[in-house]
Amino acid sequence: MKKTSKGKKATYAICEACGKEMAPGNGCGLTHARIGSEEYERIKVGDDLDFEPGTYDFCHDCNAGPGQYHHYNCDAERCPCCNEQFFGCDCKAFELYCYRKKTLK
Numbered sequence: 001m002k003k004t005s006k007g008k009k010a011t012y013a014i015c016e017a018c019g020k021e022m023a024p025g026n027g028c029g030l031t032h033a034r035i036g037s038e039e040y041e042r043i044k045v046g047d048d049l050d051f052e053p054g055t056y057d058f059c060h061d062c063n064a065g066p067g068q069y070h071h072y073n074c075d076a077e078r079c080p081c082c083n084e085q086f087f088g089c090d091c092k093a094f095e096l097y098c099y100r101k102k103t104l105k
């Protein structure tokens with residue numbers, strides 16, 4: 001995450017999945033991941049299966065807080081299906097994001 005400090009209001013990237021700013025405490029609005037024909041609840045920040053179970057910090061990459069969902073493209077989210085890094089696993093997670101993105105509109 002990059003953010004500007006010094007005087008100006010900080011700006012954050014916009015999540016492509018939910019459309020929110022990735023500001024601290026703004027968890028992702030997308031709650032489930034579609035993998036194949038199944039829908040899985042995504043792994044939240046601080047969940048037992050998260051990369052940092054029990055953390056009280058905001059995600060270093062997407063700024064989601066404990067108990068919130070990581071944002072699109074976050075490198076710290078685990079896949080709810082295979083538990084590998086969501087960003088690069090073989091479950092074709094990106095398809096599901098695109099799927100949701102279309103249906104959200």
Ligand SMILES: [Zn+2]
Binds near residue numbers: 027071
């Ligand atoms: Zn999001």
Ligand SMILES: [Zn+2]
Binds near residue numbers: 064074
């Ligand atoms: Zn994250």
Ligand SMILES: [Zn+2]
Binds near residue numbers: 080081084086089092
């Ligand atoms: Zn996976």
